[in-house]
Amino acid sequence: xxxxxxxxxxxxxxxxxxxxxxxxxxxxxxxxxxxxxxxxxxxxxxxxxxxxxxxxxxxxxxxxxxxxxxxxxxxxxxxxxxxxxxxxxxxxxxxxxxxxxxxxxxxxxxxxxxxxxxxxxxxxxxxxxxxxxxxxxxxxxxxxxxxxxxxxxxxxxxxxxxxxxxxxxxxxxxxxxxxxxxxxxxxxxxxxxxxxxxxxxxxxxxxxxxxxxxxxxxxxxxxxxxxxxxxxxxxxxxxxxxxxxxxxxxxxxxxxxxxxxxxxxxxxxxxxxxxxxxxxxxxxxxxxxxxxxxxxxxxxxxxxxxxxxxxxxxxxxxxxxxxxxxxx
Amino acid sequence: xxxxxxxxxxxxxxxxxxxxxxxxxxxxxxxxxxxxxxxxxxxxxxxxxxxxxxxxxxxxxxxxxxxxxxxxxxxxxxxxxxxxxxxxxxxxxxxxxxxxxxxxxxxxxxxxxxxxxxxxxxxxxxxxxxxxxxxxxxxxxxxxxxxxxxxxxxxxxxxxxxxxxxxxxxxxxxxxxxxxxxxxxxxxxxxxxxxxxxxxxxxxxxxxxxxxxxxxxxxxxxxxxxxxxxxxxxxxxxxxxxxxxxxx
Numbered sequence: 001x002x003x004x005x006x007x008x009x010x011x012x013x014x015x016x017x018x019x020x021x022x023x024x025x026x027x028x029x030x031x032x033x034x035x036x037x038x039x040x041x042x043x044x045x046x047x048x049x050x051x052x053x054x055x056x057x058x059x060x061x062x063x064x065x066x067x068x069x070x071x072x073x074x075x076x077x078x079x080x081x082x083x084x085x086x087x088x089x090x091x092x093x094x095x096x097x098x099x100x101x102x103x104x105x106x107x108x109x110x111x112x113x114x115x116x117x118x119x120x121x122x123x124x125x126x127x128x129x130x131x132x133x134x135x136x137x138x139x140x141x142x143x144x145x146x147x148x149x150x151x152x153x154x155x156x157x158x159x160x161x162x163x164x165x166x167x168x169x170x171x172x173x174x175x176x177x178x179x180x181x182x183x184x185x186x187x188x189x190x191x192x193x194x195x196x197x198x199x200x201x202x203x204x205x206x207x208x209x210x211x212x213x214x215x216x217x218x219x220x221x222x223x224x225x226x227x228x229x230x231x232x233x234x235x236x237x238x239x240x241x242x243x244x245x246x247x248x249x250x251x252x253x254x255x256x257x258x259x260x261x262x263x264x265x266x267x268x269x270x271x272x273x274x275x276x277x278x279x280x281x282x283x284x285x286x287x288x289x290x291x292x293x294x295x296x297x298x299x300x301x302x303x304x305x306x307x308x309x310x311x312x313x314x315x316x317x318x319x320x321x322x323x324x325x326x327x328x
Numbered sequence: 329x330x331x332x333x334x335x336x337x338x339x340x341x342x343x344x345x346x347x348x349x350x351x352x353x354x355x356x357x358x359x360x361x362x363x364x365x366x367x368x369x370x371x372x373x374x375x376x377x378x379x380x381x382x383x384x385x386x387x388x389x390x391x392x393x394x395x396x397x398x399x400x401x402x403x404x405x406x407x408x409x410x411x412x413x414x415x416x417x418x419x420x421x422x423x424x425x426x427x428x429x430x431x432x433x434x435x436x437x438x439x440x441x442x443x444x445x446x447x448x449x450x451x452x453x454x455x456x457x458x459x460x461x462x463x464x465x466x467x468x469x470x471x472x473x474x475x476x477x478x479x480x481x482x483x484x485x486x487x488x489x490x491x492x493x494x495x496x497x498x499x500x501x502x503x504x505x506x507x508x509x510x511x512x513x514x515x516x517x518x519x520x521x522x523x524x525x526x527x528x529x530x531x532x533x534x535x536x537x538x539x540x541x542x543x544x545x546x547x548x549x550x551x552x553x554x555x556x557x558x559x560x561x562x563x564x565x566x567x568x569x570x571x572x573x574x575x576x
Contacts, residue, residue: 072424073417074574089424100421106414108345115344123337123422125330163418 022049022170022202023084023097025070030079032065032226039065041226043079047204047219049170052197054217054234055206058310062226063206064102067175071100083171095124099164101174104156109149113140113159116148120163134162139185153180161189171202178209190216214302222309229309238299242278244271245294246285255288256281262308272298274308331432334423338436341415342406351402351444358394359451366459379460382468383542389469391452392480392536395445396488396555400513401506402444403437403492407566408505410496411575420575430497430567437493438486445485449478473541480539483552484532487559488513494559497566512562530554 025047032040040062047053057063068074070081072088083091083098091097107116117131135144138158143151148159157180164172172193178186186209193216197203207213213220213234220237222230230237246252249271253263261276273281278297285292300308342348366388371377379385410416410433423429453474457467469477492509499505517531528534529545535558537543538551546554 068575071421073420074576091424094424095422098421100417102417103414106417108341108409108413108415110345112344115340119337119340119344120418120422122340123334123419125333 022200024048025171025173025202025204026082026085027066027070028080028082030066030069030076030081032062032069032074033077039226040069040076040223043223043226043228045221045228045231047202047221049202050197050200051218052193052203052205052216054213054220055204055223056208056210056213056220056306057206057223059208060225061223061310063223064175066223067102067173067204067206070173071098071102073102095120095126095169096167097169098171098173099167099169100172101157101160101164101177104153104160104176104179107148107156107159110147112145113148113151113162114144116159117163117166120166124167126166130166130168134166137165138162139188154182154185157181158185161192170200172196172204174203174205176206176208178207178212186212210301210303210306220302222306224310230305234302237305238302239297240274241298241300241305242273242276242281243294243296243298244273244281244285244292245269246271246290246292248290251288252285252290255284255290259284264304264308269293272300272304272308274305330423331428334419334429334432335435335439337419337422338433339439341410342436342440347402347406348440348444351398352447354398355444355448355451358391358448359455362388362452363455363459366456367462376463376465379456379463379465382470382473385456385460385465385467385469386473386477386540387537387542389449389453389456389474389477390480390537390540390542391445391449391477392484392540393533395448395481395485396491396532396536397513398448399441399444399485399488400492400495400509402441403489403494404496404499404505404509405492405502406437406440406489407433407493407496408500408502411500412502417575426570427567430570433497434490434493434563434567438490441489442482442486444489445481445483446478448485449481453477476539476541480536480541483539484536484555487555488532490563491559494562494564494566498562498569532558 027043027045030040030043031038043066055063065074069076070088080087088094088098113135114131117134121128121131132141135141138161140155140158140162143155148156151159157177161177164174178189181189190212193203193205205216217234219232220230220234221228244252247269249265249269253271256263256273256276259276262274264272266272278295282292282295366379369378379388419429420426460467491512495508495512496505499508513532517533520531521528532555534543534545535551535555538546538548539555
């Protein structure tokens, strides 16, 4: 099977080509409830063109729901989302503006990949030659006439990607596009997305493959339980932690946590502190009479950061539950 | 033009799976049963009086009622599976104004339904014509009668398909949509007649007989309007439901 060819030039997709520059995605105070369950809670952030923005969060954090709200597939109870300043439904030509990967199995199993793309091309008014181009681009040229029901998960993901790229859109909204892809497919996907971002396109991609996001994303937006817990440049976020070595680790942890920091024990006498500037950590330690043997910026992996951002909330929740049980 | 593109895409959806072919096979089976009835069937007295007049033959060939029920199931499956497989998502992404997308879907289902009804009528007429030589009666129905039976079947099938599509859009689960279509098309009409006998003229079976020219309980125009109304109500309910719901 051929690989996803990131560098391949593709033909223009028709006479009514809208603005080819990427559009800023804007999420403003979006809240979504299903019954009493708040799935997205007052969420606000922006996704800039020319960058790859990773959208992270544990299962059930609200990532897919937010993407569906952005694409007008679900309605928000409060707030608004726009693409280039317009709601999705108001875009002049949405199929040529936004390419979407949402569900890995959103195919009729009895239909061939070629027919699946033909349908999308018919609806979007894309030239028929784009179908073969995209099938070869994602490495499905040889399997184009096979029933999708016989495809592996990775092949389905490739087909989803082909569908998303059919209109050569300047914005890509991709929900877990790397699921099921083999290592070569993941690398090809990364190169494809990076190439499009370099061309000024907007790439908004959710993933639970943190190592992959670390390689791919310029910026990240992190959700936990529907709330924004971190956003910004990945490189900057990775530098936001402070490494502290002290003989009074327990006391310092209490002092810093009281000041709102997230403190993670590292070794016997070492801590990684997030949520407080490095100078404030030093001052609070000094005020508390705690000796510090080392105080330095700490670059953590995205996985460490992710677990801090999302694990703290889980711990809080678990603590509350435990307290409730004890009080009974 | 965009809406016509959507209709074309929906037609491609319908013709790129085996669903229409499965229904075509059912139509061929029904026409085979009709032919068998003509060849081997008799009245209680052992005669073939049931095909002895043009009116009898027309009644036997009137396919509109079958067409409406069959196409109702076709429409329900065709639309409900869109939600089941998630293939409705690209449609709504292409046309976020959902009423336009759903109208395109209903139009395509109605067109394919009409075609299936027409083919079903043609097969039934051909089956009767081909099997009559085995009896002592010839083919007595006029060309106008054949045309009316065919047109009535196409119209009824189109309406049935749209009715089923509305149910499919409302229920979204294929099994549930088929069950609901059966309830609406097969179980409810006799119950309506049981509860209010004067409503018998307005159930699909009677209405399709009127449009086929084998009954005159109501006027032709009224029958056509009533068949359309049977389709219109679930279609509008389905359309409104799709407008309001999240696609999850």
